Amino acid sequence: MNKVAKIFINMPIKTIAKGYSYIVPDQFSYLDIGWRVCVPFGHQYLEGFVVEIAFVENCDGLKEVVAVIDKSAWFNQEMMDTAKWIASYYLCSLGESMRLFIPGKKSISVDLFYEAIALEENGINCCCIYKYLQANGPLNLNCLKKYFPTYDMEKVLERLLSEGKIKKVYKIRSRAKEKFEKFVMINEFCDKDPNIYLKNKPAQLRLVNLMLTKRKLPRKTLMEFSSSVIHALEKDGFIHVVNERVLRDSYKDYHFQMVKKSLNPSQENAIEQVTAKICEKKHDTFLLYGVTGSGKTEVYINIVEKIRKLDKQAIILVPEIALASQMIQRFKENFSNDIVVMHSKLSIEERNDAIERLHNKEVGIVIGARSAVFVPLDDLGVIIIDEEHEVSYKQEERPYYHTREVAKMRTFYSNAILLLGSATPSLESYYKAQCSEYKLLSLPKRVNNSNLPSVHIVDMRNELAKGKRSILSDDLYALIKKTLENKEQIIILLNRRGHSTFVLCRECGHIIKCNHCDVPMVYHFSGILRCHYCDSVKTVPQECPHCYSRYIKYFGTGTQKLEEELYRLFPNASVLRMDRDTTTKKMAYEKILDDFRKEKYQILLGTQMVAKGHDFKNVTAVAILSIDSTINIPDFRAAERGFQLLTQASGRAGRHGNQGNVIVQTYNPCHYAITHAKEHDFISFYHEEMNFRKILNYPPYNQLLKIIIFDMVEEILIKKAEILARKLHLMMKSVKCNIIGPFSANVVKVKDIYKMNILIKSREMGKIKQLLCENELDKRKDITIDVDPMNSL
């Protein structure tokens, strides 16, 4: 009998939807389900995941596993079950869902080398390239090209391969490169007296005395001592130098003082209820609905404490990297070094080192953004999702998973707790809490009895009537002035980065659009036009490309222009801008937020990343300038988004005793999202919005599935979409559902690809998905299926 492994290939391709069988050679006889391996696939070597083991008699035609990547299985049962659930729920292949659990989605790279085959006549008559390979061992193409620049190397290699003189060999490189560092250590059993022995060698004596107190120090901290000093001491037996593996951690030097808070009764009640469930060792989901500044983080900390006492592990998710730093700080105050951080701004090596530290039990708490929900853990105790309503928890590319649902399944399979927290829960979650599917916990008041801020709505139509064209209304100008005079801080939210949001010809009305996407180009400081969808750039034309007029004009205000305007109006104020353009570097968020927290700046302006979660002591004022762009999106979630954004942004003001003041500038002052947010009335908003959802049959009353069809040619796309819609109507005849469309996507063309959507609403989504798969629509290359889409457009 031969041991055979069924393996899914790690490739983001939906058509490789099945596992392939490979022989497990004797040297890897320990291989089991959940291991990562390297296997030949087509003409290449690729990473694969073992999902089944079988023993079979006949293995004819099967290839062998060529390498094993780790020292133990990467996937445990709970992770395997979650991956299988993702594949079946979101209609992707198991390979696609399993690769989500790998930092950077890939753990190895495989390089192709050419090696000379030993020939009978010893290759005397062979060409110089053969001889070179024979003398130097396996080399890759680039290397050969460099040495023989005048040859058509691809051709020569092809010939040598066909003549059987050379062969291809593959070298596997782990992407998780280990890092080593030199450490100097004192020799415990040295019987020489340094004071006598090193009397005339002051530098050596100094180092030995230092090492006698410290015992072990990284070599890099001893730069004042030359290598000869170290060598001499090593030779005389006082010290020795070792090369040790170190685990990278960008947050290593983040240390904070422990501040223990006495909890208020609401916090205590919430913690008690969750603790009771933790003791039962059963899965459950809680929704912690607590107004802004009600101390939800303190509840999280106490629950994680309980989990860590049981030696289980915790994952805490934040919607954006920008919010990680505050969460890390609060957790470091309480758990000092029991934490690793996981997000895409950290290198793959660092993320792998973090996993290593979790595996060897050095740490037990993971704080991270969306992808941290996939961190491999031995004994998961709780997943906490802060700001659970945030759309960034949904991945907007294949597989279109929602972090909340993945976390739900992971905690279910591991008998762990899922805790969702928000001041503005998603309608889906609050509805589930109403139906008792989730347990509702609430923190109805701010801590220390701070008031919620008072919100003032400025009707921008009146400003226009007054003949004012500035982006800052008179009331906002006054609020900024007062805040600066009081030496307090203000946050200004403008959800558009760049300088001017579009460039237009005044003569013919032509708007300069991206060549590849159906959107206007945005003017940036640096004098270029940039597309916010594909990042392509253009220079500003001297004349209109349409009518050749020279009346090119800039319209709309982005964060860069607002920054200029603020400096002009308040020349003595210090302004800090936070948007995608100022946060490209690693640790850039941390630096900006830290500077603002330390009050080096008075005004923080930025896109929505400034609006949520932050807890700054001295912020008393908040301004929201771009709410209309959110509530006017023609999507059924627009009002919900608007309400959330307003409530969250307002919630940053006056959290620590001072009365907070908020200004909302809008052309829609009577919109129910705005009026309810003004009163901080989530419950009334919830009921009003649920009414609309019920009438229109939208989630949470119904489930949605979006089929996105794409093509490079618009006319072909339209035809294809119509045919598909007809086919769907026939296919779904037996299922109760609504098929809407085809209709053009919100942005018709992105990166030269046109898109159309078909939306299916139904309460029998399971059946619908089954039909889609039976008809192989899930495998079609020109279609993507988004289950539970966040946008209907």
Ligand SMILES: Nc1ncnc2c1ncn2[C@@H]1O[C@H](COP(=O)(O)OP(=O)(O)OP(=O)(O)O)[C@@H](O)[C@H]1O
């Ligand atoms: N029991 C307590 N006593 C005193 N201060 C507390 C207590 N609990 C929390 N705090 C403080 O109150 C502030 C607000 O808490 P936190 O940031 O957790 O609010 P939140 O509920 O997460 O709000 P948001 O939804 O706006 O992010 C923090 O500075 C926190 O340290």
Ligand SMILES: [Zn+2]
């Ligand atoms: Zn573009």
